[in-house]
Amino acid sequence: MRFLVYLIAGIAGGVLGGMGMGGGTVLIPILTVFCGVPQHLAQSVNLLSFLPMAAISLRIHKNNGLLDTKGILWMILPATVLSVLGGVFVQNISGGALRAGFGVFLCVLSLYQFATGIRSMLPKRKKAADN
Amino acid sequence: MLPLKNKFALAAAGCATGAVNGIFGGGGGMIVVPLLTAVGKKPPLVAHATAILVILPVSLASAVVYLWSGQFDAELFIAVSLGVLAGGGAGAKLLGSITPAAATVIFAAVMFAAGIKMIV
Known part of the structure; x- marks a missing residue:
């Protein structure tokens, strides 16, 4: 039963992630709010379940010639170091505090997405009005 | 360079x-x-x-x-990963059939509500 609930949560997160929304951040609130998974564990499983998915997508993107590696090491190296430090840092933070922090992060992210969505809708409306 | x-x-x-x-x-x-x-x-x-x-x-x-x-948690990891793989493919296909901007706005509203619920 537990397996089925998690599987459905994964499918829901995968569908939304595959549509390019949330970038993996959808799965964590689904797991914590609806399935009662502790915050740290939800974050861990989000990182882990991303890996096989990313490997498959990368193969497809590489074959389609969509990868442009120019300059990205400048991002990858500091990002990797900071991600380890960030990961170590939160291990000593309580689940409740991390959950609240994640909630703030989610609100900021959703406002940004909201703005992006509205902005991409506006030019279309303008064109429709011109016609 | x-x-x-x-x-x-x-x-x-x-x-x-x-x-x-x-x-x-x-x-x-x-x-x-x-x-x-x-x-x-x-x-x-x-x-x-x-x-x-x-x-x-x-x-x-x-x-x-x-x-x-x-x-x-092995069970959690296996179940979620299988779900994400299956859902990811479906989501990528769905992307073509809906208007991304409208979906993004609705989705952002849901994410915001989830964020508030996690803070409170």
Whole structure:
């Protein structure tokens, strides 16, 4: 039963992630709010379940010639170091505090997405009005 | 070669991406895509694809830290990973059949509600 609930949560997160929304951040609130998974564990499983998915997508993107590696090491190296430090840092933070922090992060992210969505809708409306 | 200014911008962006990804266990890609477009001057599709390449080693590194701290549940991992793989394919196909902007706005509202619920 537990397996089925998690599987459905994964499918829901995968569908939304595959549509390019949330970038993996959808799965964590689904797991914590609806399935009662502790915050740290939800974050861990989000990182882990991303890996096989990313490997498959990368193969497809590489074959389609969509990868442009120019300059990205400048991002990858500091990002990797900071991600380890960030990961170590939160291990000593309580689940409740991390959950609240994640909630703030989610609100900021959703406002940004909201703005992006509205902005991409506006030019279309303008064109429709011109016609 | 990239101008020095751009290298610094990418490195600073990398720091923010890594910190977010390590602390919140995801979401770093949301920062990478717009930066690859703005600073790296990559077209949107290439930025999306390349962002995965940037975030993969970063996620791997933070995943190791979480595992090291004992944050692992085999049943949860297997069930969620299978679901994500199945759902991911379906989501990518669905993307063509809906209007992305409208979906993004609705989705953002739901995410905001979830965020509030987690804070309170």
